[in-house]
Each structure stands twice: as C-alpha cells, then as structure tokens.
Amino acid sequence: MAHRLPRCRWLTDNPVVTPDEVRTTATGPTAGLAPGYAQANLVAVPRDWAYDVLLFAQRNPKPCPVLDVTDVGSPRTALAPNADLRTDLPRYRVWRNGTLVAEPTDALAHWRDDLVAFLIGCSFTFESALSAAGVPLRHVAQGRNVAMYVTDRECRPAGRLHGPLVVSMRPIPPHLVETAVRVSALMPAVHGAPIHTGDPAALGIADLTEPTYGDPTDVEPGDVPVFWACGVTPQAALTASRPPFAITHAPGHMFVTDIPDTTYQLGGRAR
Helix, strand or coil: CEEEECCCCCHHHHCCCCCHHHHHCCEEEEEECCCCCCEEEEEEHHHHHHHHHHHHHHHHHCCEEEECCCCCCCCCCCCCCCCCCCCCCCCEEEEECCEEEECCCCCCCCCCCCCCEEEEECHHHHHHHHCCCCCCCCHHHCCCEEEEEEEEEECCCCCCEEEEEEEEEEECHHHHHHHHHHHHHHHHCCCCCCCCCHHHHHHHCCCCCCCCCCCCCCCCCCCEEEEEEEECCCHHHHHHHHHEEEEEEECCCCEEEEEEEHCCCCCCCCC
C-alpha cells in the first residue's frame, strides 16, 4: 500500500525563500523552497540503536550520507544552530516497533531524552543546481511532492538494521539526462549521481504512477525516468527491522538547513 501524503499547492503558492521562514511556516513538502540551501532527512532513535544507524549509514552511503549527528537528547544541530528539530520540520513520523503510529506537525510530545538524531543528505539540495543547468523539475512545477519508490535492492545490513533501498524519481528530457547526472554527481554528500536511468522494472518498480511515498509526477512525452538513492531508505529499514521507537521526517517534508547548497558541491564554495 502506498504511504501517500496529500498533494500540496503550498509549494507554488507561497514565496517563502529563507530557511528560517520555511522552518517556521511550511506546512507541506519542501521541494523548491529556500533555494540555495541544503535540506536534510531526519531519523532519531534511542541511544542504544544509534550505533546501528551510524553503521547502516556508513555501509550505505548513497542513500544515507550523514551530514550531522546530535548529542544524546539534544534537538539542536550545527546545520541550523537556532533551529529545533522537534518543531522545525513541516511534518514528522513516529514509529513504534517498526509501525507508523502518528504523523504530527511537531514532535514535542514524542521527543525523548535518550534520542540521537541523524541528519541525512537530501536530493532536494541539488535541485537548485539542476534548475540552474536548465533541467526541469516536474514535481516542483506541478506543486507536488517528489515520487519515491521502495526497490527490490537490499541495502547492506548493519547490526540490527536491514531493509530495501528507496529511490526518488525525476522525469528528465533525454537531451538533459547527461546534464542531470553531471550536476548531481558533483554533490555526493546529498546522494550524488543517479543510481539508475531508464526502465523502472530494473529496480523492481512496477508502476511509476503508484509511488510508495510522495505523489506521482506527470511525465512529459519523451521524458526519461531518472532515479536517485533516497534518504527515506532508513524509514524502510525501520519497518523491516522494528526498533522499539523512532522519529523521522514525513517523506518530502524536510529539515531546511542554514548551509548553502554549494557547501556540498565538489569544487564549490559557500556563498
């Protein structure tokens, strides 16, 4: 069953541009918001599961590039020192024994003093660079969350964590696929180059119109589906591995950082 979140026209109807504005006012998916700033996935687990998550990320760097790890119990991150990880994402997910039990708009009632939070790179970070290179972002233009799919590829297990790879998909005009690959490859800290281009069946994806998470993207004639490793992969691992408790972002509802996206670009520099 698809874990689809409602489409959100907020993306195109609101001219919010700064990270702090997004963190304090966003109500929907964050693709296209605060252009020029890095975005991050969130997964917070009890301290006794933190090593498993860290090892899982180290062994699966394409879907799980770690940008920051918090101190135990702290809702603060160096990626945005004045932000609060309990309140400054548009929507959260709360997990118990691998089962999704709540999707609150803040995590204050669920946060625990033993949690360690991981901030994981997000492909929304390189979308500004794609757009600047002339690559159209169909989901942003359509005011939709990006389409994400669970694949039939298993991640390398680590400790008690195991699970399948999740990918995000962007349809790209064929003459711009090489550009999209080149631009995203320069940002390995936020997933880097695609892992697959073309036939979705090669990833075990039966129907592009039925994403596991997010919204289906209307594809233009001739578009090629291009797939990037996705930071929702740890959520698939939570489902498969069933830790007693976790808090994550809702897919597509990211933590917008204060870090310029060029910080994560090879050969680039912060603005």
